[in-house]
Amino acid sequence: MKKILSLVIMIGFFCGCNPDCVTKMPNKEGNRQISELFTTDIDDAEMVFNVSVFVVYHRTKPAMSEVSRDLDKSVAEANSFSDKIKFKVVSSKYVKHNAILANIRQSKKKEDDLCTANDVEGNINLYIVRTDNDLEGYTPVLQNNFEEYPTLDGMERVFVSYGGLSDGAVFIHELGHFFGLGHTNECRNYMSYNCYRDTFDANQRTTILKFAKVYRSYLHQ
Numbered sequence: 001m002k003k004i005l006s007l008v009i010m011i012g013f014f015c016g017c018n019p020d021c022v023t024k025m026p027n028k029e030g031n032r033q034i035s036e037l038f039t040t041d042i043d044d045a046e047m048v049f050n051v052s053v054f055v056v057y058h059r060t061k062p063a064m065s066e067v068s069r070d071l072d073k074s075v076a077e078a079n080s081f082s083d084k085i086k087f088k089v090v091s092s093k094y095v096k097h098n099a100i101l102a103n104i105r106q107s108k109k110k111e112d113d114l115c116t117a118n119d120v121e122g123n124i125n126l127y128i129v130r131t132d133n134d135l136e137g138y139t140p141v142l143q144n145n146f147e148e149y150p151t152l153d154g155m156e157r158v159f160v161s162y163g164g165l166s167d168g169a170v171f172i173h174e175l176g177h178f179f180g181l182g183h184t185n186e187c188r189n190y191m192s193y194n195c196y197r198d199t200f201d202a203n204q205r206t207t208i209l210k211f212a213k214v215y216r217s218y219l220h221q
């Protein structure tokens with residue numbers, strides 16, 4: 001019986017583990033806060049988030065033309081799901097650093113080592129980083145107490161691998177996390193993985209817009 005139980009736990013563990021994105025999900029209290037948003041009235045004004053881009057390389061500098069093409073595709077995708085929320089790249093620069101995605105998500109120290117000197121206050125800081133595995137993206141998020149976002153350092157970072165950037169749907173997936181979303185298994189949904197993705201459902205769109213208004217208001221114009 002014990003063996004069966006541990007097998008079930010192991011299967012659950014592996015199924016719950018997403019190889020492509022390891023961003024934390026809202027917990028029970030976080031989900032309560034998010035469901036409360038649905039009864040919160042928000043104004044209808046458009047939100048614009050400025051994005052500062054950092055192209056992180058180690059030995060070989062990637063061609064900016066290639067990065068720009070993939071970045072344009074990812075940003076266009078992020079701007080396509082709602083008229084009420086827009087993302088505008090306001091700066092991009094190269095950063096020479098040996099960071100790789102898997103290390104960043106395992107170590108806040110490594111994350112800060114790359115980001116603290118580069119983060120632009122008031123913007124979403126998008127770091128395009130190298131990866132040595134299937135990991136495509138990572139976003140440091142709170143699992144609850146979202147009202148603390150403006151008081152904390154380094155919570156405006158989104159990490160996308162070069163491969164993830166060329167996919168086009170990874171940046172918008174990470175932005176989904178940035179605005180309170182967890183994962184889903186619905187294929188084609190931006191918050192799923194291992195399949196083609198091109199849509200949010202109505203609940204997710206509402207969550208993003210309300211979360212952005214209420215908990216990320218310190219960032220939008």
Ligand SMILES: [Zn+2]
Binds near residue numbers: 021023
């Ligand atoms: Zn994810």
